Amino acid sequence: MVHSTRRGLRRAAAAVVATTLLVAGCSQGQDPAPEAATVAPTLEPQKAAAPDPVVAPTWPLTGVAGEPVNRPALAVKIENTATARPQSGLDQADVVWETIVEFEVSRFVAVWHSQVPEELGPVRSVRPMDPDIVSPMNGLLTFSGGQPGILDLVAASPVQVISHDAGAAGLYRISSRSAPHNVYADPAALWAQADANHQSSPGEQFAFARTAERATAVAAGTPATTLAFDLSSQSKPSWTWNGTVWERSEGSTPAVAASGARLSATNVVSIVADHPGTPFGAQNGAVVPTYTLVGSGEGTLATGGKTIPVRWQKDSRDAPMQLFTADGAPALLAPGNTWVELVPAGTGSLAIS
Template sequence: MVHTTRRRLRRAGALAVAATLLVAGCSQEEAPAPEATTVAPTLDPHKAAAPEPVVPATWPLTGVAGEVANRPALAVKVENTATARPQSGLEQADVVWETIVEFEVSRLVAVFHSQIPAEIGPIRSVRPMDPDIVAPLNGLLTFSGGQPGILALVDASPVQPISHDAGAAGLYRVSSRSAPHNVYGDPNALWAQADANHQGSPGEQFAFARSPERATAVTQGTPATTLAFDLSSQSKPSWTWNGTVWERSEGSTPATDATGARLTATNVVSVVADHLGTGFGAQNGATVPTYVLGGGSGEGTLATGGRTVAVRWQKESRDAPLVLTTADGKTAELAPGSTWVELVPKGSGSLTVS
């Protein structure tokens, strides 16, 4: 009996334990699943998206930062014979183009936009290459006069002509020089004549680096001290690097403006182009030449920051700006500042870099 009683007690205890485990298991299976909780990420205000960089406005013909005035480019034909020097206003020009005309003398196309000189001159007559040079500016071209056929070329271009011979305001003769070397202009009076189609600022004519040290000649070029040009028997300008800018000389004589300031440039561009005779004549049977620019291309040299690099130039049409590229086909970038373009007659002119 005792053993039977013990077996019954053990069996009852086992059944009780099993019942307890069964209840516990059922409780675990029937327990509701915990609800999912979404926690929003904490944003660090210091790690917000970076703002868009602010690119300062730059003057289109120099690449120099500043508040750009809405006025057209003013191109002026300036004489460059010994009788005409020193000229007025050249140091304030954004771009100056040097060309060779009849009798192998040099004549300049000075383009003003970012600076306003007190006076510009002496101003001389228009030439056949001028429309190709200034057409991309869609601005004003000021000159003293010209042959009817050449005037027709100007009229057919996008520029607005302002001629002294036609009685335009702002042009006058000074008594300190003899004719025809004495026509001068007041730039403000010339700008005031811009018509409705020539009010806006010009487009960029060259590509500019964001800073001088990023200019193509500085990053890819070779050191240079002197640029000696032989443009013709009567024109042999040179440029010398002074550590900051290129200084101009006419032969061995330092070139200055009427105030005595040295003529300088941040960039000097050599453009080698065909220099051909035209059907226009000059005194004593001389032929008026021109340059083949619109639709043309050729070799050149870009000088910036005391260094030079070979470039290739291309001008798709009369109205398109001159484009400079390096040997790898990339656009050459100038340093912000003024530029002189030396048009070198192909086959007869030259540039010596030393």
């Protein structure tokens, strides 16, 4: 029993000696164990900037979504006497400006871009206010003729002139009406004459909301059903909201195009501006008036069965007319066609009901 214990102690001592020698050998003859490596965190590459949102293209004169055809704005002087009605192509115009000329009758500057009617007319002569209306579009201005001084005003503007009296192609007389109410135009033939400086589509003339619900008058205006204009003793147009669009009447008579379509507008813009006489005369000594459109003034925007007061501003002949609300924010029209009523300051009026 004693011998067994001694043998166990000798074995334990030998194990201790062996372990000590092993440790010593490692420390003297081998490289120390490497320290644990520190691994830097993997960094994700910087994320790319978010792409710009895709904005659907729109037609510049209407704000309606679509792929605009690259062609110039086509402005045409259209007569609006009782003898001239119903006119051709007005139901397809993007914008129509109504002006009061001599003898207190109204005449239109109608502008086409997004649609191509088969025929336009009756086409009549140019007036002094026309360059201020059409110059911002840098397009084509078509008319039947004009006085030398007024023609000089137009020639000094950036538009391309297409005049029937000058023998331009695409203008002709029809046999179903008597002169001077029988000059008509083929719009495709007019566009075909655009020169190298008048090939491009116009810029946006008014600011448009992306949807009708976001239009300024719809969002913040006062409900209305009728816009009754008194532009002169001979011109008293009115517009009635039918739940979808504003429908035009000449006095109490519904206004229609030659196609039979009721003349209507998505937006009706009332612009109150001075209406002074000019040195130009008409028959029987009548004075040819114009409008003072460079500057600013009061107006009304009607959209979606509602109206809102606006301030208009036009910085130069070649600058588009801008509309602002009372707080200075841009007034947004609804996508669609627009009629602009130029109300003579001091003598014209608009009654809203």
